[in-house]
Amino acid sequence: MYQALYRKYRPTSFDDVVGQKHITDILRQEVASGRIAHAYLFTGSRGTGKTTCSKILAKAVNCPHQSGGNPCGVCDVCRGIDNGSITDVLEIDAASNNGVDNIRDLRAETNFTPASVKYRIYIIDEAHMLSIGAANALLKILEEPPEYVIFILATTELHKIPATILSRCQRFSFKRISPEVISQRVKDVASREDLEIDNDAADMIAKLADGGMRDALSLLDLCSGLGKKITMDTVIESAGLAGSETLSSLSLKLIEGNIGGAFEILSDLYENSIDVIRLCDQLIGRFRNLMIIKTAANSSDLIICDPKELEDMKSIADKTSLDFIFFVLDILEETFSKLSRSSSKKSELEMAIVKICCPDSVNSLSTLSARVAELEKKLSGVSVSDLPKSEPNTAKASSKVPSESAPKTPTKVSADISAPSDGTTGKIEPMSDELWSKILDSLAKSNPPLRAALTNSQAYVENDIIYIDSSDALFLRLIKENEYSKESLREAIKAETGKRYRLGPYNRKKQKNESEPLSPFQEISKLADEMGIKKE
Ligand SMILES: Nc1ncnc2c1ncn2[C@@H]1O[C@H](COP(=O)(O)OP(=O)(O)OP(=O)(O)O)[C@@H](O)[C@H]1O
Ligand SMILES: [Mg+2]
Ligand SMILES: [Zn+2]
Known part of the structure; x- marks a missing residue:
């Protein structure tokens, strides 16, 4: 039967565990010197070696041939613990055996000495899942553990373990394993499996595993299903990544x-x-x-x-x-x-x-509230009775197409209001053709389509705003909907003028004398128009 790689290559001695030397060294010393604690707590993220080390520790303390703190791995005891025939070493999954009764049974059992080995060992996985009752029952045993009993608690969620239990355990924190170490292990396992793996593929697996060896080996398993040679493409395909x-x-x-x-x-x-x-x-x-x-x-x-x-x-x-x-x-x-x-x-x-x-969809709300705040500021101090009664009509009138005799000064339709403003109003002046064509040359480098759309265009300047006169539909779309286009034009302008301007399309038809600023009421009315609110 096929055995998953991560099971097949589960370390059988402390020396075989990688990336957790700060833990395995101490455990080996404790076993070798016989100074063994009655309760251990292994914490740390998934697939970093908690269950693996619990099993090794269970064998090491019971193996009659341990050397340097490592179990021999081949004697009856080691094999019996591995294959589960030695019932004195018990793995309990607290996720499914979390009731108080489970722990009470266990407590009764601890009164008996182990049948075939020196220490009876309870490995309690997912220890944070124990119910409060079960945790209390466990605490009772931990308060006075028989000398032949060892508890090894493993958890990924240390903060859920009651402090009373924590204080009775020797705690070890398993670290995420570094990508270099994982990559090396992946290559070792691959070569033992007769797989050929590229360095960058092993590095990619290590990166994706995010510190967990189980995930790394599982991914290697998946890759090996696609063939004996494992490349970056194999990893990309197996992991469901975009190339x-x-x-x-x-x-x-x-x-x-x-x-x-x-x-x-x-x-x-x-x-x-x-x-x-x-x-x-x-x-x-x-x-x-x-x-x-x-x-x-x-x-x-x-x-x-x-x-x-x-x-x-x-x-x-x-x-x-x-x-x-x-x-x-x-x-x-x-x-x-x-x-x-x-x-x-x-x-x-x-x-x-x-x-x-569509960056505007993100900004619209904040832009709108900024404008409302500005209007509120302008309105403060103006009482309702000060507002001219005919304003709504004036506002409507101002949006009408002006007569031929209207002043020729151009005006904006909607400026790029997300950029900073100095708040002053001034006169709109046409930009010199020479400067504008320099700007367009500069734009051609960063955004050729926009440059093309601006052929035969003209620009006007008013304070920190540049209005662009172009009838090209593509230009209007690009400048309205596309932040990259706006930004590339702003940058080209800045490259030639040294100043960052806001941008707006210039609309000939809506000419109006801009040197007369709108009254707050007119502004509200205009805002309402733009938002589609009906005014009576
Ligand atoms: N430090 C390590 N060195 C070598 N292999 C490791 C290491 N940690 C994990 N592995 C590999 O990953 C597999 C799973 O490890 P283990 O069961 O010990 O993880 P765990 O920390 O208990 O994870 P979980 O929190 O999910 O229970 C092992 O069988 C082994 O192949
Ligand atoms: Mg585990
Ligand atoms: Zn042994």
């Missing part, structure tokens, strides 16, 4: 604000049984790398991947800004923390994609 190229295209779609494209990739991955939590984690890793590329001169030393992948990431990093990367990371981190609890993981990630591709 590097897929990750690159997905990141690019997010940067371009291409929701449809990003959804398509996600659907493909999902159909291929991708693990959504891991995908989110991989995306976070990818955007973190983009951040490093953007900020650190020696990024190639800091990012471990093959040169082609790094080149790929560099070219993607060139297409976006640091601000946008932070924005994406914020959303992905938040999504990641929700994912484990979510019943619909795919939609959770889809929501993140929409938020990333």
